[in-house]
Amino acid sequence: MMNKNVIVITGPTASGKTDFALKLAEYGDIEIISADSRQIYRYMNIGTAKPNEDELSRVKHHLIDILNPDEEFSAGKFAEISKSIIYDITARGKIPVVTGGTGFYIKALFEGLSSISDIENEKRLVIRNELNDVLINNGKECLFEMLMQSDSVSAEKYSDKNPRRVIRALEYIKLTGNKFSDTFGKEGSSGLVPQYYVLNPAREILYKKINQRTDEMFDNGLIKEVVKIIEMGYSFELNSLNTVGYKECISLILGEITLERAIELTKQNTRRYAKRQVTWLNQIENFELIEDKNSNTFSKIIDNYKM
RNA sequence: GGUCAGGUAGCUCAGUUGGUAGAGCAGAGGACUGAAAAUCCUCGUGUCGGGGGUUCAAAUCCCUCUCUGACCA
Numbered sequence: 016m017m018n019k020n021v022i023v024i025t026g027p028t029a030s031g032k033t034d035f036a037l038k039l040a041e042y043g044d045i046e047i048i049s050a051d052s053r054q055i056y057r058y059m060n061i062g063t064a065k066p067n068e069d070e071l072s073r074v075k076h077h078l079i080d081i082l083n084p085d086e087e088f089s090a091g092k093f094a095e096i097s098k099s100i101i102y103d104i105t106a107r108g109k110i111p112v113v114t115g116g117t118g119f120y121i122k123a124l125f126e127g128l129s130s131i132s133d134i135e136n137e138k139r140l141v142i143r144n145e146l147n148d149v150l151i152n153n154g155k156e157c158l159f160e161m162l163m164q165s166d167s168v169s170a171e172k173y174s175d176k177n178p179r180r181v182i183r184a185l186e187y188i189k190l191t192g193n194k195f196s197d198t199f200g201k202e203g204s205s206g207l208v209p210q211y212y213v214l215n216p217a218r219e220i221l222y223k224k225i226n227q228r229t230d231e232m233f234d235n236g237l238i239k240e241v242v243k244i245i246e247m248g249y250s251f252e253l254n255s256l257n258t259v260g261y262k263e264c265i266s267l268i269l270g271e272i273t274l275e276r277a278i279e280l281t282k283q284n285t286r287r288y289a290k291r292q293v294t295w296l297n298q299i300e301n302f303e304l305i306e307d308k309n310s311n312t313f314s315k316i317i318d319n320y321k322m
Numbered sequence: 323g324g325u326c327a328g329g330u331a332g333c334u335c336a337g338u339u340g341g342u343a344g345a346g347c348a349g350a351g352g353a354c355u356g357a358a359a360a361u362c363c364u365c366g367u368g369u370c371g372g373g374g375g376u377u378c379a380a381a382u383c384c385c386u387c388u389c390u391g392a393c394c395a
Contacts, residue, residue: 284359
């Protein structure tokens with residue numbers, strides 16, 4: 016019988032997930048699956064706090080540097096790909112460790128998303144653009160009205176009128192002709208059992224670390240990195256570049272804000288991001304909070320996996 | 323020393339003819355079913371610079387003190 020356990024290390028940005036996972040590798044034969052929506056992109060290294068080359072070579076990492084900044088990705092793809100990687104790792108007798116702070120990806124992997132037929136990509140983008148136009152011209156109320164009329168059950172669920180989610184539902188309805196709400200409750204289980212380990216430092220300490228790390232990123236050439244990506248021909252409007260640290264540098268490059276302001280904004284937006292990540296932790300049912308990082312902690316995690 | 327302009331939420335400021343105060347930003351909390359580092363929702367009591375006076379009632383009018391800025395000496 017194959018082991019279905021998966022070690023998951025999560026927590027807010029700058030909480031020390033990467034270091035923790037690398038340290039864990041000293042106690043067991045692990046491979047890391049990155050659950051990070053930005054580290055999947057090539058060229059985005061400094062601003063995403065991606066592990067460096069040395070760290071990447073020390074332990075086998077998956078789902079880092081797999082896409083160019085103009086390529087689309089999704090939680091669904093993450094769930095699909097990471098699942099098969101995990102089964103493969105396990106089959107080879109190694110220990111899979113999911114590490115990252117993208118809560119939605121982790122949820123999609125273990126709890127599954129509603130199984131829906133594949134949607135044609137091009138057509139979908141056309142519809143999404145149309146709906147985004149509606150949003151710009153008529154506002155989110157209008158989008159919500161549209162959803163209300165075609166699928167009131169979904170509308171009920173999206174009562175905050177979040178345009179992203181309303182658009183997603185409308186997209187599905189337009190493409191398939193079915194109600195989006197019909198897919199609810201049809202999640203496909205991964206069959207994997209997550210063992211959650213959460214790093215969640217005291218807010219004060221975390222914020223201090225964030226501020227410090229942001230200064231380091233700018234010192235280490237974050238602006239240059241962004242300039243380089245733009246010079247490669249990638250539009251600064253890409254979703255991948257709508258990322259903390261990158262968007263602020265783009266504003267700086269466009270002359271909209273000063274360097275000082277860019278740094279300050281990056282710190283502020285990182286703090287807000289960290290807070291949102293902490294909120295994600297609320298919905299993890301069972302997890303162990305990591306407070307001590309001694310050898311006992313690590314060997315216990317490995318032992319738990321093997322049980 | 324004199325004149326003027328100011329002193330209201332952590333910050334920038336609103337506050338109509340007197341009826342004990344409200345926006346933006348910051349901050350906090352939350353949501354999340356294929357864009358998620360995204361996107362969205364909720365939350366505003368503070369000696370209205372201090373003291374005194376007028377008034378049923380003062381952030382608002384009067385007096386005084388104090389601080390800041392500009393200008394004049």
